[in-house]
Amino acid sequence: MSSSPTVLVVEDEDSFVEALTVGLGREGFRVQxxxxxxxxxxxxxAVDPDLVLLDVMLPKVSGIDVCRELRSRSQVPIIMVTAKGAEIDTVVGLEVGADDYVTKPYRMRELVARMRAVMRRSPNGETPAPPADGGEVLQVGEVVLDPERHEVRIRGEEVALPLKEFELLALLLAHAGRVLTRDTLIDRIWGHDYVGDTKTLDVHIKRLRAKVEPDPGNPASIITIRGLGYKYAT
Structure with missing residues (x-):
């Protein structure tokens, strides 16, 4: 990533556009x-941004549909912007591939912290995460994950996973049979300076279960350990 990362701001409210253009410019971002x-x-x-800041409520094509389309062809970090209290928008945004979300009104300092955190975890970021516990192929049951090739096979079929889901599955597989606390998972996948809540982790676990588990409603592999975190069953 260059010293002046580019952020694509997708926002139809002029007051927010002006504030973001000035505020993010001061933080060293190039704003489109x-x-x-x-x-x-x-x-x-055309812009090839390092990050997309994407409002949910947009004219012509909704932010949810934009997120879904961008995620189908790119792993660029996406932060959704939702209205305060619009929990359904938050959940749907994460389910279609957003990396994080903020709610209006937001503090510029918090927004920038989240932006820098998701960019550090992206493939082109400043400090990309190394493969979980080295680069060896991980296999537990019918799930095979190759960190170096960024490939996952589930029951013999190759499955494409977004970056965060891939990293989360790699971490769970590498520590199969052990309970990983929620704090540990968030620190390892989103960074120790992550300032969001744990809903993001829960949604990513839900998305992984939909791909890994034969019956996602009754998970047998990714197990919730109440009050602690999650465990990948051996």
Whole structure:
């Protein structure tokens, strides 16, 4: 990533656009702006941003649909911006591939901290996460994960996983049979300076179960240990 990372701000409210352009510029970001979802999709390839800050409520194409489309062709970090109390938007945004979310109104300092955290965890970030416990192939039951090739096979079929899901599964497999606390998982996957809540972890676990478990409603591999965290059963 360059010394002046580019953020694509997708926002239709002029007051937020102006504040973000000034505030993020002061923090060393180059800001490109799209005022609606359709423009965001058109600009994305031309801008090649290091991060997308994406409002949920947009004209023409919703933020959820933009996120889904971007995630289908890129692992660029995406932070969703939702209205205060719009929990359904938050959950859906995370389920379609957003890395994190903030709610309006937000503090610029908190927003920048989250932006820097997700960029550090991205493939092109400043300090990409190493493969979990080395680069060896991990296999537990019918799940085989190759950290170096960034490949996962589940019951013989190759499955594409977004970066955070891949890292989370690698960490769980590397410590199969052991309980990993919620704090440990968040620190290892999102960074020790992550300032969000634990809902992001829960949604990523839900998405992983949908791909790993034959019956996601009755998980037999990714087990919840109440009051502690999660365990990948051997």
């Amino acid at each position: 702006v799209a005022k609606d979802g359709a423009q965001a999709l058109d600009l994305f390839d």
